[in-house]
Amino acid sequence: MKPTIAFIIFLLALPYSSGAEPSSTQQPQKGKPIYEKLCSGCHGVTGRGDGPAADRLRPRPRNFARGQYKFTYTKFGKLPQDKTLFRWISEGLPGSSMPPWKDVLTEEERWDLVAYIKTFSRKFARAKKKGRVPKPIVIGTAPPSSAEDIREGKELFLQNCAKCHGKEGRGAGPSAPTLKDSQGDRIWPRNLTKGWLYRGGGSPEDIYRTVATGITGTPMPEFMDSLSPEKIWRIVAYVESIRQKKRPPINDVLVSKHMQGDLPSNPCDPAWQSVPSSYIPLAAQVIEGERWFKTTIESVEVRSVYNGAEVAIHVEWADKTQSPLTAPPDKFPQNGLDALAVQLPVKMPLDAEKPYFLGGSSAKPVILWKWTNGGRPEVFLGKGILKMEPLDREHQTLRVAAVYKAGLWKTVFIRSLERPAKNDITIEAGKYLPIAFSAWDGNNGEKDAQRAVSIWYSLLLKPPVKADIYLWPLFVGLLIAVGEMALAIKVKKEKEK
Amino acid sequence: MKKFSVLFTASAVVIGSYLFLKYFFSFYLQLPIPASLMKTYMFLIVAGTLLALTADDDSARKLTAPFHSLLFDPSLRRSRNAVFFVLPFLGAFITYQSRPKTEAPVEFRTVHPAPPSSMTAFGKTYNLITLRNPYRELEINDPDNFRKAVEEGKAVYYRNCLFCHGDKLRGKGIFFDAFHNPHPANFQAVGTIAQFQESYLFWRISTGGPGLPKEAAPWLSPMPVWKNHLSEDKIWKVILFLYDYTGHRPREVGGNE
Structure with missing residues (x-):
């Protein structure tokens, strides 16, 4: 023992x-x-x-x-x-x-x-x-911060940090596309809203340290000589207030909510705020075509609603540049187009078998709804990631709206539930529809097969709540009550014996 | 207390086992037991407890005594009424809780399917049963060149496999979140490369996700078809590296060596 x-x-x-x-x-x-x-x-x-x-x-x-x-x-x-x-x-x-x-x-x-x-x-x-010992800076512990401190922190942030990190802290400031490190590599300011990705740790003391000492070898300067500790703590308080600490959970099912009336076609429509979003992490597509490992789009967030006739899919993602840039920096001349694609099978799968997650195959093709910044939405039939055939106009009941603001793309894809042509998909409520996403950062030189991709997820158009959700429990409750009565009668009889 | 003791013991055993299985494994060991397996375990535990406690008539009577007295004992009238009142609501509540949820449809997938007996790649046909790693014999015959081959395999791994299978070969590379279903194989675990012959790895690496048989859901796997990117030579060397790094030994087959 x-x-x-x-x-x-x-x-x-x-x-x-x-x-x-x-x-x-x-x-x-x-x-x-x-x-x-x-x-x-x-x-x-x-x-x-x-x-x-x-x-x-x-x-x-x-x-x-x-x-x-x-x-x-x-x-x-x-x-x-x-x-x-x-x-x-x-x-x-x-x-x-x-x-x-x-x-x-x-x-x-x-x-x-x-x-x-x-x-x-x-x-x-x-x-x-020489007997030199590294001298650490004094950090102390984070003081409690009031709403006033956060407001002052925001002012300080706008004065000192926004040029690179952007007003909203997503790393999309005006200088962002021009930065490089001491080894000549392109470098991007941190998107401070994604707190789980802070390289140097995410505690208030860690943030203080980075602001105070800067990041050696990068354009991030030290602020300990120009700002007092109190001011740095206020910046920390503001950064803390805009960051999401933990990576959102990953759900394999994206639920589309049923709604009455017209679907919100404006990506900034406040109606989207009340729709729950799903976090979908992306990885570089390194399998097909010229292999590209360094994509910049880390994830997309997806929301969806539908009505009797159409489905709307709202896709939002952080991108530090709106490409093509009007004036690309000389050092980094690549200036492609930002784009996003939603991938679906051509038919609702009857069994578990789906098309190949990466652009389908000739045996099992996919449908691709692609939005490109500045262009009109296109619909492709995919028989492989490098074999995308544009479909004719009749397929294009697809409408896409996109808005770029403060380091964030927001797009809405709307299409009829009914298939627009024979070799396209009819979207049915109550069934799990495979869905995948691809994203391109034009300013990062991404195009065609060079992109960030997701695996298959399931989109579920959730049918409106039916009464039977309440009827079954009622039925079970009554059944038990009847059983109890029978038991009580039996017990009574036995006692009388 | 004495009257309820057998029932009490039984409940304590069942609840205790449940808590242990649930919390010790998921929170302490960080290895949660899948729900379906949990159901099987709990079924066995409940059945075992009932069997043990109803082994003879006397103990069986003791076990059911509390229920019997609840129904017949006039002094327990209030408890009886309370139980009868609560039960229908409890049943209704459980039914409501078990309404269909929006969980991903279950996809049954064979993780390590049986390999075919032969495969073609690099313009050749390989018999996977007799296929051997051509560099394996160097391990004994020419250790220096063996080390060299392992080092070359290491470079192949870091340039190609690292992103999914990770620095520690545990399947937790930087693409782990994005490719979580199915997730990249953990080569350190006893259930992966330690179970296979090198020819199995040669097959899986060369033909990748799309080369899987249907029962393994080839359309889901982001594993590239490496014969399109790597030479035959490099694939054998990266296999050497996987075994060398993890300390596993490939499975040997056939007694005629």
């Missing part, structure tokens, strides 16, 4: 053991084999951020030889503390390709890794020789 209890105590203690202080026995030579097994695929054997995966990742993996670290508790451009490196190795950098390693490596191994990573840049040894 005793070993069992000890084991349970051990298990319970596991998640709580974490040391933030370096062990005295850090050994770079012990970190080397760990690095070469786990880290070199991205960061490269020589630590130059040039592992085999490097050019397919955004952001590019850190080049340790430069001794430049983005998220530190030291002033802009200064070397980080060991415990900062330990933290990023342990917890990873959310929204990037760097995963947390604390579930794989022991604390000691992580400290050894820190020691080994530091050997890639001479800066650390030089600083040590």
Whole structure:
């Protein structure tokens, strides 16, 4: 029995053991084999951020030889503390390709890794020789913030941050398309509304740190010299107020609500606000055509309503540029068209079999409703992602409206439930209709097969609530009551005996 | 208390098991038991408890005694009336709760379907039963070149597979959320590559999602058809890497070696 209890105590203690202080026995030579097994695929054997995966990742993996670290508790451009490196190795950098390693490596191994990573840049040894120790900034803890603080924070944000992060914080400020980092890579300001993707962590103290020290090697400057701690805390309070902390849950069914009267065809119609939305994460389409791994559209949010004649699908997504740009920056001349497509099967599937999720196939084609910025909506018959045939005008009972505002595209696709032509789909209520999405960021050079895609989801036009939802419980209740009466009579008879 | 003891024990066993299965697995181990499996477990537990407690007439009587007295005991009249009053509402409530919900239609899908006996790729036909990894023999005969092949396989993995199958080979790459159904295979788990011969992996990698048989829902899988992107050589090397990194051994088949 005793070993069992000890084991349970051990298990319970596991998640709580974490040391933030370096062990005295850090050994770079012990970190080397760990690095070469786990880290070199991205960061490269020589630590130059040039592992085999490097050019397919955004952001590019850190080049340790430069001794430049983005998220530190030291002033802009200064070397980080060991415990900062330990933290990023342990917890990873959310929204990037760097995963947390604390579930794989022991604390000691992580400290050894820190020691080994530091050997890639001479800066650390030089600083040590000169007796220089990294000096962390003072952060303290977040003060309670009032509505007034948030309002002042917003003012400060508009003055200091909006040029890149945009007025609404979606990273769509006027400078956004022009930015690059110290290695010449294109870089985008964070969309601050998606709080689960903050690279340097999402606590108020983390946000304070990033605002105060900036992000070394990027256009994000440090504000600790120009703004007082009180002002930075107000900016933090404002950022906290606009960010969604957790990634929305993923539902495989998109429910379309039944409504009377005309469907809201304006993407900004307030009626859409009351329709629940579904979060659909996207991934780069890297299977067909010229392979492109660095898409920028992370997800779309979908809402839907229908009436007796038509269905409306509202798709909304964050995009930092409205492409084509009127004046693309010289450094980044690619200037394609933003676009979005809704993919459906040609027929309501009778069994579980669906068309291939990526644009269908000749045996089982798909229908694609495509909206392109500045163009008219098109309908395609897809027999593969590279084999899209435009369908004739008679299919185009499709109407699309789109609005771009403050880093957000909002579109509404409306089509008749009845099929507009023979080889098109009739949409039926009460059935699960496979549906998928593709999105293109023109300013990111995306076109044709180069795009962000989703897997199949199910769109369900939910029939209006019928009375039988209440009739069945009533029936069951009555049935039980009748049974009880019979039982009571039987008991009474037995007692009389 | 004594009168209810057998029933009390039975309920405690059933409720206790339920709580353990539910909370220990989902919150502590982070491995929630699927609802259908949970139903099976609970059925077995309830049936087992009833069997154990009704093994002889005496204990069976003890178990049902509380129900009997609830019906017949004049002193329990109030409880009886209360139970009779509540039950129809409870039944109606449960019926209402179990009304059809908008959950995704269940798609039955074979995760690791049986491979065909042969396949064609790279202009050749392979017999999957006898097919061996040409680099495997180097492991014993030429360890240096074996390491080299594993390293080359590693580069192939990081350039191509990382995005879905992840840094830790657990199937949690950066595309994990987007490709959650079906999710990328976890090579560290005992149920994947540890169960297969290398020829199985060669088949799955070369022909990808679209190469799956119908029972495995080929239309859902985002696994690329790698024979369109990688050479035969690179596929064998990446297979070496998968086993080397995870420490699993490929399954060997046939006794005539």
